[in-house]
Amino acid sequence: MMRNLALEEGALVHLQSASLPIATFVKFEPQSTEFLEIRNPGDVLAKSLENIACLTKGDVIEISHSHRRYDLRVLEVRPGDAVSITDCEMEIDFAPPVGCTQTVSQLSPPTTGPVDKKDVAKPAEGAGDSAPSASGPSQPDV
Numbered sequence: 001m002m003r004n005l006a007l008e009e010g011a012l013v014h015l016q017s018a019s020l021p022i023a024t025f026v027k028f029e030p031q032s033t034e035f036l037e038i039r040n041p042g043d044v045l046a047k048s049l050e051n052i053a054c055l056t057k058g059d060v061i062e063i064s065h066s067h068r069r070y071d072l073r074v075l076e077v078r079p080g081d082a083v084s085i086t087d088c089e090m091e092i093d094f095a096p097p098v099g100c101t102q103t104v105s106q107l108s109p110p111t112t113g114p115v116d117k118k119d120v121a122k123p124a125e126g127a128g129d130s131a132p133s134a135s136g137p138s139q140p141d142v
Contacts, residue, residue: 024090055077
């Protein structure tokens, strides 16, 4: 969070409360082609979003999976430029990763469809990949 806000330790922060619309759609752009190696990116993302309350267009969020970290830029959110993602069902989409040489039609997107953060299955202890989500069928390996 401090990196996203360009803050250094000990810096003063002024906070202001805001009411945000509930998210219906979010589009992410992985910042590395390594993101394509994740077998169930939608499930991994949904699990990571449990710790995030809102998203703003232009944000870069970090998700962790199998002892690796991946940055995702928020390209688009609906119905506004900032949305609440707490206890909501939203559709997610992925743009091709930064540095990807394939065209969009050659890529099989990691996941598209509604994601209900409330229904994400918890991964088994020590498991390398997330368990399938209760929100839909698993996606093919990428």
